[in-house]
Amino acid sequence: MTKSDNLNRDKSTCSTSCVYEHASHQTTLLTGLQSLRENELLYDITLVVDGQRFKAHKVVLAACSDYFRAMFTKPMLESRQNEVTLNGVTSKGFKIVLEYIYTARLVLDQANVQDVLSTATHIQIQSVVYACSSYLQSQVDIENCVDVANIAESYDLSLLKNRVYMFMSGHFVEFSSSHEFYRLSPQQLKTLLACDYPVNCSEGDILRFVLNWFLHVDKSEKELRLQHYPKILEEIHFTEISGTQINNIIDKIHRSCGEYYLYKTIITTWHAQSLKKLDIYNSNNHLLNSRGMELALLKIGGFGISGMTNEITYCLANERKWRHLTSIPHVEQCNFGTAVYNNELYLVGGCFNQSLQEIIHPFGFKYNPWFNKWSTIAPMNTERCRFSLNLVGNYLYAIGGSTEMENHEDGSCTCERYDPTTDTWENIAPLPEYRTQHAGAAYENKDNNKWLFISGGIDKDIVLPSVCYYDTMFDTWWSCQPMLTPRADHVMIPIGHKIYVCGGWNEDPETRTRVLVNTIDVYDVLHNVWDVVTRVPTPRHHAGIIGINEKIYFIGGFHNDASFDRDTAAIECYDIATNTWTTEDKYPQVIWEHSCATLYVPKCRDDMEVLHL
Secondary structure, X not given: OOHHHHHHHHHHHOXXXXXOOOOOHHHHHHHHHHHHHHOOOOOOEEEEEOOEEEEEOHHHHHHHOHHHHHHHHOOOHHHHOOEEEOOOOOHXXXXXXXXXXXXXXXXXXXXXXXXXXXXXXXXXXHHHHHXXXXXXXXXXXXXXXXXXXHHHHHOOXXXXXXXXXXXXXXXXXXXXXXXXXXXXXXXXXXXHHHOOOOOOOOHHHHHHHHHHHHHOOOHHHHHHHHOOHHHHHOOOOHHHOOHHHHXXXXXXXXXXXXXXXXXXXXXXXHHHHHOOOOOHHHHOOOOOOOOOEEEEEEEEOOEEOOEEOOEEEEEEOOOOOOEEEEEOOOOOOEOOEEEEEOOEEEEEOOEEEEOOEEEEOOOEEEEEOOOOEEEEEOOOOOOOEOOEEEEEOOEEEEEOOEOOOOOOOOOOOOEEEEEOOOOEEEEEOOXXXXXXXXXXXXXXXXXXXXXXXXXXXXXXOEEOOOEEEEEOOOOEEEEOOOOOOOOEOOEEEEEOOEEEEEOOEEEOOOOOOEEEOOEEEEEEOOOOEEEEEEEOOOOOEOOEEEEEOOEEEEEOOEOOOOOOOOOOOOEEEEEOOOOEEEEEOOOOOOOEOOEEEEEEEEOOOOOOOEOOO
């Protein structure tokens, strides 16, 4: 057998191959290129920038830059030259970029970043452009934000532009008080008002700041700016400014500046927009400003396949993609009270398991979606769970529930209210009777009456049909017409002068088993009467029930205690206006015994993970 035959045989019997990649090869390559550069070896091109000469290797430049690749590989005059003059860049910027090409190291500061960005843009090195954009994003402040906006617009850096206008919006009060605000061009001011990012002031404040931008400049500049006032005023959300605020603002203009046409435009625009009022304040009277915010439906805590959870998820009102929002900063708990005030979510009380024992606690937290942050609030005077927490006027009311004082007389009749401005709780008149697992709803009318309605619940294992209301002005409880059916673990949803009662269960008097209540009943506050509105297609225990834009949503829950193959992910919606039911896309997970609320969340949050089945 020949040597060749032996080689062929060896090849045929080889069934595997090995690929070896040296982890440090890229470093070795860069080190070698830098060594050639330092020793001035194999140079084949000299670049002249601002009269300065920079020697380099064509292959290295072409490998990093589309600009140089085209210059040296296509039939251009420069491809045959050993010296090329670069126009449109600075030697300061080119020196730093050339250093990056050979070392992958880029040193940026506020003194050089614009030169580097200009050079990288000109010679088309996107990694450096991105690095400059990222650096500028990290450096934005009140004193430089207009300059950064100018850079972003000059170099068409959309991400940087978005970030700097987001910064201006989020610091509108401080920004509008600085000299930088008055450096905005008319187009930049219009862009700022149109970009729809969250702001830290009311719309009335924004109108005042914009009018100052027009008027508090020298005469010649004011004449130029006032040419743009119709287009800029189009971006003011006049529907969110009260008539009193408008009158105060335009009164001041009329008296101090005498700009009658500006005064007239504001009045006309305000009246025109008022004819098509937004529903923004119907959902949350304490939302500072709707700019950059969107109404969301929240699922708070509850239970799932993995047990109790503190996770809070949300979906926007105009879509049905559920996303993770945040988690309650406490050990896993349930049966807490939830309420929304000033567009902050309050979670108070509840219970958790410790060594197979239920521990009831008085502690509270609030979540600010604008900053995506939690903070603690003062604990209640009494620890409680399975109670109701409702906002009435400017106070949160904690009513009844289970307490650690179960053996004490009237232990769960106690009630208290929380003042968010002083972070304090104070006791109020106790409930007329013991209640736990009841429902509450706030009611306010045009006569400025502020009442809190409480319905149903359990008193010593008896499911109650009774209803009462608390008069916040006189600290007094009054009885109302009882519900058509006793209910526990239900909700009350106030809409106008009516209160809709949904969900819940009562007991079969003979078998003492739980029976789901399958109707939505409505209470007319003005006439003190009850009526049945509709029947729920799929009645469920412990569903999350919430009203939003005159629609009532039933989310999750289960049919009975015996079976867990229950529609725990189903979502059904009742439209009050059309008296119709629809079935929504299911929640991504099985859930029950959770709470629901509505909250405005920033539209610009892009860090929230979408939940999947």
